[in-house]
Amino acid sequence: MSDISPDATDARRIAEVERDRVRFEEEALELSDQVYRVARRMVNSREEAEDLVQDTYARAFRAWQQYQSGTNLRAWLLRILTNLNIDRGRKAQRSPDSQPLEEGDYFLYNKLEETLPDENPDEERVIERLSQNVVVEALAEVPHDFRDAVVLVDIGEFSYADAAQILDIPVGTVMSRLHRGRRILKASLAEKAVA
Amino acid sequence: MAHCDDCEQMMQPYLDGMLSDEEVAEARAHLKACPWCERRFKFEEKLRHFVAVAVAATEPMSDALRIRLSELRSSQT
Ligand SMILES: [Zn+2]
Numbered sequence: 001m002s003d004i005s006p007d008a009t010d011a012r013r014i015a016e017v018e019r020d021r022v023r024f025e026e027e028a029l030e031l032s033d034q035v036y037r038v039a040r041r042m043v044n045s046r047e048e049a050e051d052l053v054q055d056t057y058a059r060a061f062r063a064w065q066q067y068q069s070g071t072n073l074r075a076w077l078l079r080i081l082t083n084l085n086i087d088r089g090r091k092a093q094r095s096p097d098s099q100p101l102e103e104g105d106y107f108l109y110n111k112l113e114e115t116l117p118d119e120n121p122d123e124e125r126v127i128e129r130l131s132q133n134v135v136v137e138a139l140a141e142v143p144h145d146f147r148d149a150v151v152l153v154d155i156g157e158f159s160y161a162d163a164a165q166i167l168d169i170p171v172g173t174v175m176s177r178l179h180r181g182r183r184i185l186k187a188s189l190a191e192k193a194v195a
Numbered sequence: 196m197a198h199c200d201d202c203e204q205m206m207q208p209y210l211d212g213m214l215s216d217e218e219v220a221e222a223r224a225h226l227k228a229c230p231w232c233e234r235r236f237k238f239e240e241k242l243r244h245f246v247a248v249a250v251a252a253t254e255p256m257s258d259a260l261r262i263r264l265s266e267l268r269s270s271q272t
Contacts, residue, residue: 021269025268025269029264029265029268032256032260032261032264033255033256036255036256036260037250037251037255037256040254041250046254046257050257050259050260053256053260053264054260054263054264054267057264057267058267061267061268061269104203105203105204105206105207105235105239106203106206106235108242109234109235109238109239120230120231120234122234123234123235123237123238123241124241126234126238127238127241127242127245130242130245132249132252132253133253135245135246135249135250136249136250136253139246139250154243154246154247155246155247155250155251157247175211175213179207182207185246186242
């Protein structure tokens with residue numbers, strides 16, 4: 001017979017759950033800068049991004065026991081964030097008619113190179129034609145579906161598989177949206193940097 | 196031997212590591228012989244990094260939000 005009473009076992013279990021919860025909350029909060037960075041580029045204003053991140057953490061802290069320890073917590077948080085964003089009717093913001101013309105992958109380089117006096121300049125000099133602000137503005141103009149793929153993979157450094165899970169779309173769709181999104185971004189950069 | 200147009204098509208999947216061995220060999224052979232395309236590939240690599248850095252440096256999370264998030268914790272001590 002065990003000499004531990006049922007009460008003591010319960011108390012210990014409760015203490016363990018509490019410890020897990022605290023650890024979960026700490027780990028989630030450590031990722032908040034990265035979650036915010038991705039969120040900020042998925043929506044159009046700082047205010048929207050802050051609301052979305054706050055709602056994400058509120059939901060995550062309530063549903064923390066659904067998170068499987070050892071899996072990608074950052075991806076789990078962003079999956080919640082993406083769902084909340086869709087719930088807020090973000091689909092209504094899409095404007096498929098105003099997508100910029102899609103240019104080839106060398107388009108941006110060719111455009112920037114034209115602005116330099118020397119022939120065949122070093123790629124380093126070509127990239128110097130771009131500023132931080134221009135990049136941020138151009139990214140904001142990429143339509144949502146394409147932008148989300150670029151933001152998750154190129155900025156959030158998620159794998160295709162994680163991005164697919166976060167966005168709830170097949171991996172092949174992540175790849176085609178990423179490919180297209182980068183092209184749209186570059187066309188938009190070319191327009192802004194050369195203007 | 197690939198043309199510059201084919202090479203342009205291969206750029207994104209090449210940098211993403213999504214090409215077959217055969218295609219990689221084809222792209223490399225072209226890049227070795229074509230500095231024009233090579234500069235564009237190097238530019239693309241640097242551009243991806245530049246975009247990530249530019250975005251990361253802009254508008255970090257506010258302290259107000261950081262505080263609001265920590266207040267959501269169940270176990271504030
Ligand atoms: Zn070439």
